[in-house]
Amino acid sequence: xxxxxxxxxxxxxxxxxxxxxxxxxxxxxxxxxxxxxxxxxxxxxxxxxxxxxxxxxxxxxxxxxxxxxxxxxxxxxxxxxxxxxxxxxxxx
Numbered sequence: 003x004x005x006x007x008x009x010x011x012x013x014x015x016x017x018x019x020x021x022x023x024x025x026x027x028x029x030x031x032x033x034x035x036x037x038x039x040x041x042x043x044x045x046x047x048x049x050x051x052x053x054x055x056x057x058x059x060x061x062x063x064x065x066x067x068x069x070x071x072x073x074x075x076x077x078x079x080x081x082x083x084x085x086x087x088x089x090x091x092x093x094x
Contacts, residue, residue: 043083066091 067088074084 063091063094 070079070084070087070091073079074081079087
């Protein structure tokens with residue numbers, strides 16, 4: 003019986019450790035994804051690396067606006083995100 007309890011206790015410790023490590027990795031990865039999303043969708047004014055917009059040819063603007071509209075239709079972008087990006091494209 004003591005051998006059985008020792009085996010159960012060892013399994014519980016290993017399982018608890020694996021769960022804790024898995025949760026930590028998941029939280030760290032979620033934090034990285036949140037940081038990437040924040041950098042990707044932040045308005046240019048808040049980005050540190052933001053530079054004055056360069057002149058973009060009209061064909062490229064139209065192509066970007068079509069892609070933006072497609073993303074909004076698919077539900078990837080909210081109305082606010084769509085409007086902010088549209089203003090950014092038209093201002094360049």
